[in-house]
Amino acid sequence: MTPAATFSATPSSDVDEAALRAGPRAFVDAELAPRADAFDEAAEIPEWFLTSLAEQGMWGAVRTGGMVAFGVLHEEVGRGCSSARSLLTVHSMALYALDRWGSAAMRERWLDPMTEGGRLGAFCLTEPGAGSDITAVAATARPAPGGGWLLDGHKKWVTGGERADLLLVFARTERGVSAFLVPADTPGLTRTPVRGLLGTRAALTAEIRFDGCRLPAEALLGAEGMGTAIAAGVLDIGRYSVASGSVGIVQACLDASVHHATTRRQGGVLIGRHQLIQKMITEMAVNLRAARALCLRAGRLKEAGDPATIVETCAAKYLASVSAMRAATDAVQIHGASGCSAERSVARYFRDAKIMEIIEGSSQIQEVLIAQHALTAAGGARPAARAGAPAAPEGSTA
Amino acid sequence: MSEQTGTRIRDFILTRFPGVELDDRVDIFTLGFVNSLFAMELVMFLEKEFDLRIPNEEMSLDNFRTVEGMSALVARVRAGASAGAGPA
Numbered sequence: 145m146t147p148a149a150t151f152s153a154t155p156s157s158d159v160d161e162a163a164l165r166a167g168p169r170a171f172v173d174a175e176l177a178p179r180a181d182a183f184d185e186a187a188e189i190p191e192w193f194l195t196s197l198a199e200q201g202m203w204g205a206v207r208t209g210g211m212v213a214f215g216v217l218h219e220e221v222g223r224g225c226s227s228a229r230s231l232l233t234v235h236s237m238a239l240y241a242l243d244r245w246g247s248a249a250m251r252e253r254w255l256d257p258m259t260e261g262g263r264l265g266a267f268c269l270t271e272p273g274a275g276s277d278i279t280a281v282a283a284t285a286r287p288a289p290g291g292g293w294l295l296d297g298h299k300k301w302v303t304g305g306e307r308a309d310l311l312l313v314f315a316r317t318e319r320g321v322s323a324f325l326v327p328a329d330t331p332g333l334t335r336t337p338v339r340g341l342l343g344t345r346a347a348l349t350a351e352i353r354f355d356g357c358r359l360p361a362e363a364l365l366g367a368e369g370m371g372t373a374i375a376a377g378v379l380d381i382g383r384y385s386v387a388s389g390s391v392g393i394v395q396a397c398l399d400a401s402v403h404h405a406t407t408r409r410q411g412g413v414l415i416g417r418h419q420l421i422q423k424m425i426t427e428m429a430v431n432l433r434a435a436r437a438l439c440l441r442a443g444r445l446k447e448a449g450d451p452a453t454i455v456e457t458c459a460a461k462y463l464a465s466v467s468a469m470r471a472a473t474d475a476v477q478i479h480g481a482s483g484c485s486a487e488r489s490v491a492r493y494f495r496d497a498k499i500m501e502i503i504e505g506s507s508q509i510q511e512v513l514i515a516q517h518a519l520t521a522a523g524g525a526r527p528a529a530r531a532g533a534p535a536a537p538e539g540s541t542a
Numbered sequence: 543m544s545e546q547t548g549t550r551i552r553d554f555i556l557t558r559f560p561g562v563e564l565d566d567r568v569d570i571f572t573l574g575f576v577n578s579l580f581a582m583e584l585v586m587f588l589e590k591e592f593d594l595r596i597p598n599e600e601m602s603l604d605n606f607r608t609v610e611g612m613s614a615l616v617a618r619v620r621a622g623a624s625a626g627a628g629p630a
């Protein structure tokens with residue numbers, strides 16, 4: 145029933161972008177998009193569908209296909225269903241961290257099943273008191289008697305937290321913020337599903353509490369105190385995924401709007417004949433091109449290992465998420481009352497798009513980071529440092 | 543070689559932060575403008591520029607504080623790789 149794997153493992157720099165898109169697009173059109181409203185309504189993506197994403201090779205894309213291919217995949221999935229894209233995002237972040245900084249023991253146990261999608265990951269940074277400012281993390285990991293760590297804390301808004309098998313958790317240790325990989329079946333860990341979210345409602349979001357969870361020494365990622373740098377690296381992947389998924393939302397809004405504008409008649413004419421409607425469609429079509437181009441650029445820089453990808457990804461995430469919100473607002477407008485109801489997917493795009501402006505560093509945080517980069521690149525770093533002005537919010541990147 | 547390594551690292555920091563007075567022993571994290579994003583950029587720069595992979599045990603902030611420290615890190619990782627104890 146499910147088509148053969150559509151996600152190619154060929155390095156994407158060698159492949160034309162259209163070729164990378166064909167497989168994921170066919171899967172999304174046939175299998176995902178037609179079900180996305182039902183998933184949203186049920187506030188759940190069922191297990192069998194998570195398995196079919198595994199059959200497509202989608203869970204391991206951050207390791208297997210090159211970063212341009214990863215971006216194209218996340219755009220296509222985001223076009224169909226932001227909840228599914230969100231699950232892929234956080235899983236990819238945990239998998240990337242495991243692959244890049246995981247101990248030999250953790251890699252041995254988790255790398256293959258996470259790449260295949262038999263085991264899923266999630267990302268636990270945000271807390272009730274620590275959102276944009278990750279230096280405010282209050283969860284703690286103390287050295288345990290006899291070795292290892294004791295983890296205590298409360299994480300909020302964990303996408304996929306209800307279902308994940310391995311959690312990437314940030315907690316305070318003696319040497320600053322540190323990162324850990326925590327199996328979800330660790331004694332002392334409890335999860336509570338979060339219901340009634342505005343958007344990405346099917347993304348199995350949960351609150352997670354850690355109450356004296358005992359972790360082995362090898363649960364630590366990288367070195368103690370490297371948590372904010374690891375978070376920055378992982379959030380770069382998350383941002384790229386969300387940027388790409390937001391491009392997918394713009395595409396979905398454009399497709400739906402063009403369809404409605406060319407089928408709905410009022411006053412004897414198709415509404416697409418009205419220039420005011422055309423203006424909204426123009427904005428979508430132009431922002432789509434611009435945001436997609438920024439994502440592609442960020443992806444190519446990632447494949448080249450170029451550090452410029454970090455700020456380019458912030459720019460892509462910023463433009464794409466703001467464009468998604470704008471496109472979704474206009475798509476609802478073009479659809480009139482039907483766009484405000486469950487009759488049309490544009491209502492879901494509208495709710496999902498708002499989430500894109502908040503997660504992986506809100507629009508305001510991207511504005512601060514991009515401006516800081518521009519100011520320092522113009523030689524503005526020194527005076528700002530002398531004047532005691534605040535630097536870019538340290539780790540304000542969640 | 544280490545002098546040349548230092549020059550390449552210094553040039554990268556100065557490209558990102560033109561006008562900064564940079565001594566090889568100055569702790570760049572105390573200058574007030576370096577954030578965790580830049581720490582990540584530094585890791586990516588060192589790995590690409592010197593064609594190496596920084597192993598987990600070297601992923602300590604202390605290794606990235608100064609130009610001198612980063613030059614020493616590059617030399618250590620290269621020595622480890624050529625001795626067959628390749629990075630993780």
Ligand SMILES: Cc1cc2nc3c(=O)[nH]c(=O)nc-3n(C[C@H](O)[C@H](O)[C@H](O)COP(=O)(O)OP(=O)(O)OC[C@H]3O[C@@H](n4cnc5c(N)ncnc54)[C@H](O)[C@@H]3O)c2cc1C
Nearest residue numbers: 267268269270275276301302303502503504506508537542
């Ligand atoms: C659906 C959903 C899924 C999520 N999934 C995850 C997940 O999987 N894992 C996880 O760890 N977190 C997750 N989050 C949390 C998300 O990352 C945070 O909501 C986000 O970092 C913002 O933090 P906050 O909500 O505490 O807002 P706050 O940080 O309190 O910000 C409130 C407002 O102040 C602005 N603001 C804050 N600081 C500044 C500043 N320095 N300059 C200018 N403006 C500023 C913000 O832009 C925002 O508009 C999720 C959130 C949602 C809604």
